[in-house]
Amino acid sequence: MGQAAKVLQLFKTLHRTRQQVFKNDVRALEAARIKINEEFKSKKNEASPKKIEELIKIGSDVEMLLRTSVIQGIHTDHNTLQLVPRKDLLLENVPYCDAPTQKQ
Numbered sequence: 001m002g003q004a005a006k007v008l009q010l011f012k013t014l015h016r017t018r019q020q021v022f023k024n025d026v027r028a029l030e031a032a033r034i035k036i037n038e039e040f041k042s043k044k045n046e047a048s049p050k051k052i053e054e055l056i057k058i059g060s061d062v063e064m065l066l067r068t069s070v071i072q073g074i075h076t077d078h079n080t081l082q083l084v085p086r087k088d089l090l091l092e093n094v095p096y097c098d099a100p101t102q103k104q
Helices: 003-023 027-042 049-069
Strands: 074-079 081-085
Touching: 003 027, 003 049
Parallel strands: none
Antiparallel strands: 074 081
16 A cells, blocks of 8 residues: 555544544544644655654554543533543453462
């Protein structure tokens, strides 16, 4: 796959991730959209293939960080937040064990 195709794919992936991560939060959705577009526009004229690969790696890391680490919170009271985890965040959750097993 050519670099231009990789860049376009990353751009689309970041926007899809933004829509999932900040679902129902208009302000966060808009801020993330603006930031993604600004970052891509500022690097639009980059010509060095090595630098482009480095930027693609950074963008992929950001996408993974958003997908795996960001959780939404909703203000319910004056000092209370209700956390709304996405299903993909809960898949790797390991239950706590009070009685650890002994290795033999």
